[in-house]
Amino acid sequence: MASSPIHVGACSGFLHMQWISHVIDYYARRAAEYEKVYAKPERQDDLKILRDQCRDLFNGRDLLEVSCGTGYWTECFAATARSILATDINPETLEVAQAKPWEPGRIEFAVADSFSLPDFGRGFDAGFAGFWWSHVPRERLQDFLTGFHSKLRPGATVAFIDNRYVEGSSTPLHRRDGEGNTYQIRELADGSRHEVMKNFPDEGELTSCLAPFADDLKVGFLDYFWMAVYRLR
Numbered sequence: 001m002a003s004s005p006i007h008v009g010a011c012s013g014f015l016h017m018q019w020i021s022h023v024i025d026y027y028a029r030r031a032a033e034y035e036k037v038y039a040k041p042e043r044q045d046d047l048k049i050l051r052d053q054c055r056d057l058f059n060g061r062d063l064l065e066v067s068c069g070t071g072y073w074t075e076c077f078a079a080t081a082r083s084i085l086a087t088d089i090n091p092e093t094l095e096v097a098q099a100k101p102w103e104p105g106r107i108e109f110a111v112a113d114s115f116s117l118p119d120f121g122r123g124f125d126a127g128f129a130g131f132w133w134s135h136v137p138r139e140r141l142q143d144f145l146t147g148f149h150s151k152l153r154p155g156a157t158v159a160f161i162d163n164r165y166v167e168g169s170s171t172p173l174h175r176r177d178g179e180g181n182t183y184q185i186r187e188l189a190d191g192s193r194h195e196v197m198k199n200f201p202d203e204g205e206l207t208s209c210l211a212p213f214a215d216d217l218k219v220g221f222l223d224y225f226w227m228a229v230y231r232l233r
């Protein structure tokens with residue numbers, strides 16, 4: 001039987017707008033099944049380490065979390081952060097997040113494009129994005145970081161978490177574009193197939209992207225994930 005057609009979002013030069021709408025659509029369709037990715041047995045030890053670190057990192061902070069998806073990490077920060085504004089471009093993923101049992105008053109959700117965040121009318125002393133860096137076209141990383149940082153106070157604690165590429169656990173890469181962005185073919189429960197950009201930066205790349213903005217930058221690698229933490233200059 002022929003496999004289903006692949007939904008492709010091109011990303012080279014000026015075609016990145018097309019890529020951005022493609023990734024939005026992919027995550028809207030994936031919202032209900034998204035958190036299955038956090039159930040992979042081999043990743044549980046690493047996830048526990050990351051959850052523990054994040055809880056400590058944002059203790060007592062006013063946190064802006066962008067591209068929060070279904071709120072997996074929001075749940076983890078909610079235990080200790082003073083307040084959280086968690087944003088995502090997809091109402092579908094936010095609906096899953098909002099349905100979780102939040103303590104009233106401290107946690108808010110809003111629709112926002114991480115590439116053009118609005119004025120939220122308040123400052124934040126912490127910033128976080130989980131598994132978003134890998135979906136930002138390499139040529140747009142500096143723009144994204146500049147916009148994100150502009151919503152945070154100087155001295156804010158900022159963290160990013162994302163995947164390492166692990167043979168046998170990660171979806172194989174099937175191509176690389178002219179900017180060095182890499183792509184996977186992913187299948188959803190409804191059988192639809194999607195070409196999704198997924199980048200796996202190394203330590204040197206993370207350090208050179210973040211160094212202009214960061215004091216006390218620490219980049220760490222577990223078996224399945226990397227984490228970067230710094231104080232915003």
Ligand SMILES: C[S@@+](CC[C@H](N)C(=O)[O-])C[C@H]1O[C@@H](n2cnc3c(N)ncnc32)[C@H](O)[C@@H]1O
Nearest residue numbers: 027067068069072088089090093113114130131
């Ligand atoms: C890999 S998921 C990460 C979700 C969540 N942060 C986590 O770690 O579980 C990427 C998220 O980015 C969101 N997204 C895609 N394009 C976006 C954009 N331009 N602005 C904000 N969010 C976007 C998707 O809706 C999806 O929820």
